[in-house]
Amino acid sequence: MILEMRHIYKNYRQGEMDVPVLKDVSFSVDEGEYIAITGPSGSGKTTMMNLIGCLDMATKGTMILDGEDVGSYSDNELSELRLHKLGFVFQNFELLGSMSALRNVSLPLMYAGVSKAERIKRATEALERVGLADRVNFRPNQLSGGQKQRVAIARAIINRPRILLADEPTGALDTASGEAVMELFKTLNDDGITIIMITHDSKIASHAKRQAKMLDGVLKEARDIEKDDKQ
Amino acid sequence: MRENIIEALQEIWTHKMRSFLTMLGVIIGIASIIAIVSTIKGTNDQIMENLVGKGNNNIGISLMQGDMEFEFDGYSGMPQGVALITDDQKERIRSLPHAEDASFFYTRIYAEGIRRGQSSLEGARVYGVDDHFLNTYGYTVYKGRSFIDADRQNYRKVVMLDEQAAEILFEDRNPIGMTIEIKSEPFVVVGLFEAKKDFMPEIKTIDDYEIYEETTFGTVLMPDACWPIVYNFDEPQNAFVRADKTENMSSVGRKAQVIMRESITKAAGKHITYRAADMTEEARNQQQLSNSTNSLLIWVASIALLVGGIGVMNIMLVSVTERTREIGLKRALGAKRMRILIQFLTESAVLTLLGGLFGIITGIILAGLISRITGIPVGISIPAVLISVIFSVVIGIVFGLIPSIKASNLSPIEALRRE
Numbered sequence: 001m002i003l004e005m006r007h008i009y010k011n012y013r014q015g016e017m018d019v020p021v022l023k024d025v026s027f028s029v030d031e032g033e034y035i036a037i038t039g040p041s042g043s044g045k046t047t048m049m050n051l052i053g054c055l056d057m058a059t060k061g062t063m064i065l066d067g068e069d070v071g072s073y074s075d076n077e078l079s080e081l082r083l084h085k086l087g088f089v090f091q092n093f094e095l096l097g098s099m100s101a102l103r104n105v106s107l108p109l110m111y112a113g114v115s116k117a118e119r120i121k122r123a124t125e126a127l128e129r130v131g132l133a134d135r136v137n138f139r140p141n142q143l144s145g146g147q148k149q150r151v152a153i154a155r156a157i158i159n160r161p162r163i164l165l166a167d168e169p170t171g172a173l174d175t176a177s178g179e180a181v182m183e184l185f186k187t188l189n190d191d192g193i194t195i196i197m198i199t200h201d202s203k204i205a206s207h208a209k210r211q212a213k214m215l216d217g218v219l220k221e222a223r224d225i226e227k228d229d230k231q
Numbered sequence: 232m233r234e235n236i237i238e239a240l241q242e243i244w245t246h247k248m249r250s251f252l253t254m255l256g257v258i259i260g261i262a263s264i265i266a267i268v269s270t271i272k273g274t275n276d277q278i279m280e281n282l283v284g285k286g287n288n289n290i291g292i293s294l295m296q297g298d299m300e301f302e303f304d305g306y307s308g309m310p311q312g313v314a315l316i317t318d319d320q321k322e323r324i325r326s327l328p329h330a331e332d333a334s335f336f337y338t339r340i341y342a343e344g345i346r347r348g349q350s351s352l353e354g355a356r357v358y359g360v361d362d363h364f365l366n367t368y369g370y371t372v373y374k375g376r377s378f379i380d381a382d383r384q385n386y387r388k389v390v391m392l393d394e395q396a397a398e399i400l401f402e403d404r405n406p407i408g409m410t411i412e413i414k415s416e417p418f419v420v421v422g423l424f425e426a427k428k429d430f431m432p433e434i435k436t437i438d439d440y441e442i443y444e445e446t447t448f449g450t451v452l453m454p455d456a457c458w459p460i461v462y463n464f465d466e467p468q469n470a471f472v473r474a475d476k477t478e479n480m481s482s483v484g485r486k487a488q489v490i491m492r493e494s495i496t497k498a499a500g501k502h503i504t505y506r507a508a509d510m511t512e513e514a515r516n517q518q519q520l521s522n523s524t525n526s527l528l529i530w531v532a533s534i535a536l537l538v539g540g541i542g543v544m545n546i547m548l549v550s551v552t553e554r555t556r557e558i559g560l561k562r563a564l565g566a567k568r569m570r571i572l573i574q575f576l577t578e579s580a581v582l583t584l585l586g587g588l589f590g591i592i593t594g595i596i597l598a599g600l601i602s603r604i605t606g607i608p609v610g611i612s613i614p615a616v617l618i619s620v621i622f623s624v625v626i627g628i629v630f631g632l633i634p635s636i637k638a639s640n641l642s643p644i645e646a647l648r649r650e
Binding site for chain 1: 560561565567570
């Protein structure tokens with residue numbers, strides 16, 4: 001098991017009040033899985049993503065990522081985890097406009113202390129892998145939305161993470177580019193990368209092998225929902 | 232680190248106009264400091280040069296009676312407790328480190344009884360000189376000849392005159408080979424001497440003025456061997472020592488003074504002693520005066536620099552707010568807090584360093600303009616330039632600290648959420 005969440009609670013403070021966002025979420029993911037978490041906005045799926053991505057800490061509960069209990073980790077240790085075990089893909093790509101595609105992709109390698117020659121080599125390979133070998137020196141504003149997202153994906157997989165986390169990866173793309181990104185995810189998953197994708201679009205979610213649904217801070221597996229419906 | 236600097240330069244270049252305006256405070260501060268320091272240095276160099284004389288690093292060491300040069304009355308020889316300067320002492324002074332040459336001479340300040348027929352030379356200075364005198368003083372013979380060994384060996388009554396003395400005694404006639412009287416003794420004029428072209432005394436103090444005034448009454452040189460013919464046997468000698476460099480004048484003068492004081496015993500009393508006329512000391516006192524007035528100006532310039540620093544802090548805070556998403560993204564990708572902190576510190580330090588460099592260039596130009604307008608010479612002080620460079624980096628780090636800490640403390644999810 002690559003990710004195990006047990007009885008996770010997450011509250012946000014809003015003035016004097018503690019607002020519960022996640023209520024007793026238990027969730028586990030095996031290596032090589034491709035999971036979509038769906039749900040309406042405000043259901044708590046982004047909070048879920050932040051927790052899995054080690055960007056935020058749970059109020060209560062245990063989370064084990066690749067065998068490590070992250071509950072007591074310091075800020076620096078969490079940074080290390082994000083650097084080596086997690087890759088992020090965002091809705092708005094989040095590329096740095098002043099840098100070429102190559103430098104955007106090699107940013108995590110710089111944080112990992114990889115030498116410049118090695119960085120260029122690996123970043124070029126990653127861009128080839130997402131089909132952008134001919135766009136290496138382009139800046140984000142010279143690329144289409146689909147191409148930007150593929151640069152972001154190359155950046156997410158550059159450090160060979162255990163989990164690729166995608167938050168509405170097709171949200172800012174037209175249908176064709178969105179399909180191309182889904183195609184790429186499938187290829188990456190076939191190569192063995194675990195993917196957790198968050199989306200409100202059920203059509204996009206259907207590309208995943210397993211689905212879970214978030215509703216008012218409670219997570220339910222799609223197969224359980226079907227069972228409930230039958231009963 | 233190199234990566235950080237390159238990234239910082241790119242960031243500064245992306246916002247050229249804003250970066251320049253931010254730098255402006257630092258530029259103005261550093262520029263005014265460089266301009267002031269250069270002007271101070273120029274003024275000081277000029278004081279040193281005026282008082283000490285460029286390339287003519289002479290120190291006179293005279294027997295003093297209190298604050299006055301020792302005056303001989305008509306008959307007395309050595310004052311009590313003062314012995315003659317021996318050849319050994321003279322050699323030791325000439326071989327002092329940084330001493331180029333030294334001359335020992337007898338002298339009368341307001342000599343009387345120098346005449347030729349009806350014309351007389353009142354208030355002239357007479358020297359009984361050794362053969363180091365012309366060289367040490369920086370005099371050259373422009374007509375006739377200098378003293379030779381035979382003059383001394385044979386006690387020949389010969390003299391050399393400067394231009395003033397020659398003019399007063401001979402007007403337009405050629406004095407060479409003519410006879411003058413000194414205290415009724417006949418002397419033959421063998422040569423005329425003048426200051427070397429590169430020696431131009433500049434008058435900055437009353438003392439200088441008096442010395443210069445004296446020389447305008449005329450100077451008469453005779454071989455020291457002849458001195459007792461007109462004056463006394465066994466008179467104390469004064470000295471003139473030339474140092475190799477201006478900065479060595481004081482130390483050479485002091486060492487020579489110590490050697491000469493060996494000739495003075497307690498019997499001479501407290502107020503008779505040899506003293507070096509230390510022009511460098513005098514110059515330093517004057518410099519101190521100009522330094523203290525200008526250090527006030529430096530404080531004012533420092534306030535400009537402080538304001539510049541606050542400007543940098545302000546813009547860095549804006550920059551952190553503007554780039555919140557970038558910071559959030561970098562944190563999500565695995566950048567540690569420290570890396571974000573260093574990134575912003577580097578940016579701020581590079582910004583102020585550039586400001587400092589522009590400031591130095593502007594300051595040098597400004598100093599040049601000041602020099603053009605006021606005529607004060609300008610000396611670019613290398614230490615001031617180096618300190619400015621270091622100081623501008625320090626400003627960047629100090630004033631960049633708060634924005635950088637703010638950036639590094641941003642929570643990644645907060646940062647990514649913000650638009």
